[in-house]
Amino acid sequence: MATDCFFHPSLILIAGALVLPLIRGPFLKPYLFLIPLLTFGQVVYLSFSPGIYGQVSFMEWSLTFGRIDNLSIIFSIIMGLMAIIGTLYGLHVKNCWQHFAAWFYVAGSIGAIYSGDYLSLFLFWEIMAFSSTFLIWFNRKDTDSQAAGFRYLLVHTFGGLLLLMGFVLRYQATGSIEFNLLDYENAQIYTWLIMSGLMLNAAVIPLHSWLPDAYSKATITGSVFMCAFTTKTAVYTLARSCAGFDILIYLGVGMAVIGIIYALLENDIRRLLGWEIISQVGYMVAGVGIGSALAINGAAAHAFAHILYKGLLFMGAGAVIYCTGRSKLSELGGLHTNLPIILVFMVIGGISVSAFPFFSGFVSKSMIIAASFKAHFNSVAFLLTMVSAGTFLVAGLRLPALIFFGEQKSDFTDALPESKIPWNMLLAMTIASLLCFAIGTYYPILYSLLPYQDISYQPYNQYHLSETLQILAFTALAFFLFHKKLTAVAGTYLDIDWLYRKGGTIFQWLAEHPVQWFDTLWGKVYRVVGLYSLMTTAKFWSWFDWHGIDGLIDGSARGVKQFGTVIAKALQRGQIQYTISFTITFVALILLAFIWL
Amino acid sequence: MLLFLPELIILISALILFLVSLGTPSEKTLRNIVLCLTGLLLLVTLTCINNKGTLFFAAYQIDLYSQLFKLLIAAATFIVIVFSGNTPGIGQRIRAEYYMFLFTGLLGLMMLVSSVELLAIFISLELSSFALYIMVPMRQSSGAHDYHLESGIKYLLFGVMATGFMLFGMSYLFGLTGSTYLKDIIPSISYLYNQPAAVTGIIMVMAGFFYKLGLFPFHFWVPDIYEGAANETTSFVAAIPKLAAVALLIRLLAMVSVDGQILVNLLLLCSICSMFYGNLSALAQKDVKRILGYSGISHAGFILFGLLTFNLEGYSNALYYTIGYAAMTLTCFLTICAATPNGNNLKLEDLKGLHGRSPLLALTFALGLFSLAGIPPFVGFTGKLMILINAFKQGYVVPVILAALNTAIAIYYYLSMVRLAYCSDDSKESVMVSDGWSNKSLALLLVLFIITMGIFPTWFLDMAATVIGATV
Amino acid sequence: MKQLIDFFKDHPTLARLIFFGTIGGVVIWSLTTDTSHGHSWVEKHIPAFWSIFGFISCLVLIFFARWFSDSGIRKGDDYYGD
Structure with missing residues (x-):
């Protein structure tokens, strides 16, 4: 075109x-x-x-x-x-x-x-x-x-x-x-x-x-x-660039598992969601690592769906922070009376990410799992399915439960009411929710965009539906039984970033101390050696100047002065007739010299 | 006569300013005179760009190479003069003298780029240095900063030391080759360049230019002078002598070739040390000019790194980078001068909320810093990329990795300045920003230049290659 | 929404009944499903395999996370000094 x-x-x-x-x-x-x-x-x-x-x-x-x-x-x-x-x-x-x-x-x-x-x-x-x-x-x-x-x-x-x-x-x-x-x-x-x-x-x-x-x-x-x-x-x-790199499969599964474990523990809403991103991106990375057409399709579809529902979750979390000014789960709770609409959005986001039927995660995540079964990475597929149960545990159950239900752990009287949330935030969340639902229900809009169109995949079959519902149901059961284990505990959970958060101080120290020290030292050296020696030599020279040179100069100066006195005495007698005659003599001499030369 | 026209104009300008300094010109008159003179100089250098010839018994060569550098020097000076406004950092009483010395220094620099004989080089270098020695302490005293005298002395002492080294080296070169003309020295020395005497001689001669360029180990003056001198002086020192120093370094490096391993390794060491020293020290600073001083050291290291490939591509990359560096530095100093209408130093905290006080200048500052940090698509990135890739092709793997690491370190302090300008609220006692139309249009021009150079480097590099190819 | 939640809060027995009823329904439905499309042996031969799998997965995750957190990975809230 x-x-x-x-x-x-x-x-x-x-x-x-x-x-x-x-x-x-x-x-x-x-x-x-x-x-x-x-x-x-x-x-x-x-x-x-x-x-x-x-x-x-x-x-x-x-x-x-x-x-x-x-x-x-x-x-x-x-x-x-x-x-x-x-x-x-x-x-x-x-x-x-x-x-x-x-x-x-x-x-x-x-x-x-x-x-x-x-x-x-x-x-x-x-x-x-x-x-x-x-x-x-x-x-x-x-x-x-x-x-x-x-x-x-x-x-x-x-x-x-x-x-x-x-x-x-x-x-x-x-x-x-x-x-x-x-x-x-x-x-x-x-x-x-x-x-x-x-x-x-x-x-x-x-x-x-x-x-x-x-x-x-x-x-x-x-x-x-x-x-x-x-x-x-x-x-x-x-x-x-890296489709079909085996190593990515294992890294991807590792991401999915580690992400969900940290998300189960995490106390900060957005950190929790961040860990869940790692977990979800793990699916995509694993899909890329498998590299088959179906897997790449799955990774692309999952990325598409993920952006929408994760955006929705972050928007919801943002709205909670906007209203309450708090982002720690250990300080939230019982907000379903204050923020019922946000609750609905968060739940939609949560069940989308947990691959509920009719929501976007269902049609995308399963594609990657199916691709790994098809490529005979059964353990990968089982692990990813396990993580998908964990995802529901985290985003569908733990997060809404700790934000919106249970007892209120802080005083929310100063919190903004829901009516104070700007309309545009609500509109954005509505659009994202509708898209999550639309993609999950009418999946051809997503599938028609996929990179490999010759691969057909049908998410809605009886077996897949029953599989998903069983997992979801029993995850809910497990949460019902063990939710005490998943309460929010205030704390920092150590991770690899310890290396540079604590190590960064070393770097800063390095920049501040040895290098700066050297620089200061140089300044000192300059001051002590440079200025001191300069002043000493200056003193010496001034002494020398005073006693040595000046003697010489003064001597010659005296000579010049005497010479000048002599000349002045000889030439500048103050008597006009002599002066005029001298002048004329000089001019005559110059003229003579000029003519002769 | 015509060949010497730009220099002559400067000489006359200096004289005019001397005459002006005898009277008591008003602030405005003086500024107008200086602007006119600089503008005239710029025009003349532009018209003289195609002059060719030699002067003073072939000690003074006028060719496209030298004329291009003169044009660059004149243009940079013009920019400095425009944005330094009423030079609030310099006392009203001595302003005319200040400009006189500025022009004298300029004369030295212009002569330097044309000099092809050791004594001519020495004389022009000294001429420019002496003027700067005087300009540095010519700062309005105020409670906030009173170490400009100390820094002036410091500058002088280091300069004298560097000169001493250079003269000593020159005597070696003369002793070894029996000539003071570069065109005779270069072929003769090429048989000797692994001899200790020749290595010593060459290194010592280079010391003088290392000093001008602020390269390790002749860089110690840089931060103090940058901080101690008036903002206008620092702008001048930061950009303009570097152009001339690079011009001469390119000429001198013809003495060395890749075969002179000892020398190359030594220079490589200097370049890498400059980068690390500059970047690491800059991390811990609080004064904006001081940070830029340290960053200047590391950039000088980069320029030397480009030169060390000893091929035409490397030289033109270095030239390209130098021009870019001058433009980027001037961009930053423009903001510094504009943000300090009282002539004080700019502390990091003073940058707070700059985006609210003057959006355009804040943006200019940010872009200048982005470019210095080597972020695409600005000239800083393209220049660094070209230099690194060329060095890489020559097989310098470890130095390239070290240099790349340095660009990463540098990003921190550059971006932290941008962060202060954009992500913090206005502090209460912050001074107003003088952003008249001249500063604004100049800022726009410089930013456009930085971007154009970064996105379309081919034209600039081709030009640099043509110019250098004809000379070296 | 609020009324719905409050209604279930007031009638916990009813909520539980619905909850367990749904779970039971899902399991019963799964028993009638044709498992021949399953990918692996376990799916085809263990009845309600995914229910068991889902439940065990959750237990593994929950208890591993707890153990992991207690093993020294959790530090004070201001560990990094913020």
């Missing part, structure tokens, strides 16, 4: 963000709504004409900014959609720089999905990392958010560095910067570097602990954006 008029949707967001600070007053809200909508429109429009667009030659390389194919279409559409929902959710935020950062973040994500080479991928990758850091820093309510932003930045800089080194080494070896499937059979060190760089953004263990840390410290709207883009963009890149 339109092959030569490719317009990158990220550009709409970037240009929109740049103009944003100039928009004021009544135009702001329509504008905030319009730009993501236009972006989404452009993404959808482009998806009708797959192909390679936006090839730019930069130095010795050819960059591809628009690779639109089956895999990138589904991811870009959900990112565009989430941009609308996220911006709508944050429509009431006055600080326009938050929208600014968020739009750059989305632009980075869509750009990364569309890029066909490592260099442009890296460009958008870094845009994502840096703009999202600001979403954490903008949270002024939490004093730790500044430090958390730095930790997030530290980890992502490290990931970017891995990716950079990987693709530069690969370029050195192969002479190509094309971003395509890597060769697993002849994996080189650069293959692992690239994979690790991408894995870090997907929060694959052991590079995962930035996620709960950062997402729990971001602003309310910032975390809604963050929960969608970084990890799922990384899943896309992994599906693009």
Whole structure:
């Protein structure tokens, strides 16, 4: 169709963000709504004409900014959609720089999905990392958010560095910067570097602990954006470059299990949801690792569904924090009378993530499990099913129970009533809930977007339904019997980030002490040796000047003075007749010399 | 005559300013005079860009290379002059003298890029240094900062030491080759470059430029001078002598080639140490100018790293990076000068809430810092990428990894400044920002330049390659 | 919504009845399901396999998490000094 008029949707967001600070007053809200909508429109429009667009030659390389194919279409559409929902959710935020950062973040994500080479991928990758850091820093309510932003930045800089080194080494070896499937059979060190760089953004263990840390410290709207883009963009890149890497299966299952265990313990709402993201992304990573058409379809579908329901959960959690100002489960509870509508949204999100029939998780998660059975990874499939029971335990039961039921653990008289929640937040949550339901019920809208269309998969059959219902029912039973074991306990749960949260102090110490010490030392050396010796030599020279040179000079000066006196006495006698005669003699002499010469 | 025109203009400008300094010109008159003179200089360097020839018994070479650098120097000076406004950091009484010395220093730098003979190099280098020695302590005293005198002395002492080294090295070179002309020295020294005497000589000569560029181990003056000198002086020192120093380093490095392993390793060590030293020290600083000083040290290391590949690509990358660096630094200093209309130093806390006080300047500052940090798509990223990839192709694997690590470290202190400017509320006692139209348009121009250079590096690199190819 | 919750709160026996009734219904339904589509031997030959599996999974997760948390992974709330 339109092959030569490719317009990158990220550009709409970037240009929109740049103009944003100039928009004021009544135009702001329509504008905030319009730009993501236009972006989404452009993404959808482009998806009708797959192909390679936006090839730019930069130095010795050819960059591809628009690779639109089956895999990138589904991811870009959900990112565009989430941009609308996220911006709508944050429509009431006055600080326009938050929208600014968020739009750059989305632009980075869509750009990364569309890029066909490592260099442009890296460009958008870094845009994502840096703009999202600001979403954490903008949270002024939490004093730790500044430090958390730095930790997030530290980890992502490290990931970017891995990716950079990987693709530069690969370029050195192969002479190509094309971003395509890597060769697993002849994996080189650069293959692992690239994979690790991408894995870090997907929060694959052991590079995962930035996620709960950062997402729990971001602003309310910032975390809604963050929960969608970084990890799922990384899943896309992994599906693009590392599909079929066996190691990802095991890492993915590990993520799923560890994520859910931490989520069972965690006390902070958004940390809990963050751990659950790790767990859910584990499914996708495992799907990518299996690498079959069905598994990749499953990973893509799950990413699509996940963005919606996880966004919904984060929006719900955000609304709870917005109203109560508290984010610890040990301080919440019994809110079903205060926030009944939020309860409904959270439950919809919870049962979507738990793969209830007729909700989005049901049609996507099962695809990955089916793919692992089909590829004869039975233990993988069983473990993932176990985690899916755990997911229901966490998001469908533990989270709503601890927020909305039980006794009120704090005094909520100062909490905002539900009617004070801005309409746009409620609207965004409604849209997300409806989409979760729509995808789960009328799944062809999701399945028609999947990358491999020749694979048919039918989620709604009697066996699958009965399997799911049994698991859900008995999970509920287990919760009913053992919910005392899952109450919220205030505390910090140690994780790998201990290494750099405690280790970071060492680094800071290193920067502050030895290096600074050396610098100060040098200043001292300068002062003692430089100035002191200078002053000493200066003293010496001044002595020498006084006694030695001046003697000489004074002597000659006296000589000159005497000479001058003599001349003055001889020539300047003050008698006019002599003076005139001398003058005339000099002039005559000069004239003579001039003529003679 | 025409060949010497830019230098002549500066000389005349300095004279004019000397005459002006005899009277008591009003603030506005002086500023207008200086602006006109600098503008004229810029125009003249632009028209003289295609001049070719030699002067002073071939000690002074005028070619595209030197003229390009003169143009760059003139342009950078123009920018500094425009954004330093009424130079609040310099006392009203000595402002005319200050400008006079600025022009004298400029003369030295312009002469430096044309010098192809050791004594000419020495004289022009000294000319520029002496002017700067005087400019540094010419700061309005106030309670907040009174160490400009100390830093002036410091600058002088280090400068004298570097000069001493350089002269000593020059005598070695002369002794070894029997000539003071670079064109004679280079072929003769190429037989000797693993001899200890030659290595010592070359290193010592380079010391002078290391000092100008602020490279390890001649960098110790940098943070103190940056912090101690007036904001305008620092802007000048941060950007302009570096251009000239790089111009001469490229000329001098022709003396070394990859075969001179000892030298190359030594220089490589200097470059890596500069990066680490600069970046690690910057992490612990509180003063914005001081941070930029340390970052300047690490950037100088990067520039040297680019030069060390000893191929045309490396040289043009380094040139590209230097131009980019000058633009980025000026962008940051523009904000610093604009944010301190009273001429005080800018502490990190003073950045708080800058986005509320002046959105455009805050954005400019942020973009300048992003670029310095090496974040795409700005010139800082492209420059670093090119240098690293070129070095990588030459087989410097470990240094490239160390350099890449450094870019990662650097991101922290750059971004922490952006964070303060954007993610914190306005502090009560913060001063107003002087963002007149000239500052605003200049900011816009610089940002556009940084972005253009970053996105379309090919034209700049080709130009750099042509210019350097014709000279080296 | 609020009325519904309050209604169940007031009638706990009824709520329990519905809860266990549903679970029972699901199990009975699963026994009638054709398990020949199952992926593995256990699914085909153990009646109501997924019920058992789901229940055991939860027990494993819950108790492992508890043990894990008590094994020293849980620190004070201000462990990192925030």
